[in-house]
Amino acid sequence: MSKAVTLGATYSDRITGFTGVCTGLCQYISGCNQALLTPKINADGSSKEAHWYDEQRLKLVEDVEVVVLDNGATPGFDKAAPKR
Numbered sequence: 669m670s671k672a673v674t675l676g677a678t679y680s681d682r683i684t685g686f687t688g689v690c691t692g693l694c695q696y697i698s699g700c701n702q703a704l705l706t707p708k709i710n711a712d713g714s715s716k717e718a719h720w721y722d723e724q725r726l727k728l729v730e731d732v733e734v735v736v737l738d739n740g741a742t743p744g745f746d747k748a749a750p751k752r
Contacts, residue, residue: 673703676735679726681705686719689735694720 673679673690680687688705695701703726706718 673701673723673726674734676737678729678732678734679703679705679721680729681721682725682727686721687729688718691718692720 673693675690675693678687678689686705686707688707690703691706692704693701694704701723702720703723704718704720705726707716709715
């Protein structure tokens with residue numbers, strides 16, 4: 669992919685057609701970077717699973733607004749860190 673993937677932007681996988689908002693990015697030493705796409709809920713209110721895709725498979729859905737969250741007051745993951 670020539671352009672970097674943006675958190676909060678909507679992408680579709682060129683192979684499967686799966687579409688979702690990029691909610692996570694993973695960078696590997698091998699260069700096979702991936703993005704986590706989280707889809708919208710189903711019509712009945714049930715949720716679909718998010719999936720990881722290689723960045724080069726993604727196509728930006730340009731007519732969808734980028735999701736921007738203000739995490740200034742509550743940054744970080746919503747669970748406590750693991751304890752040993």
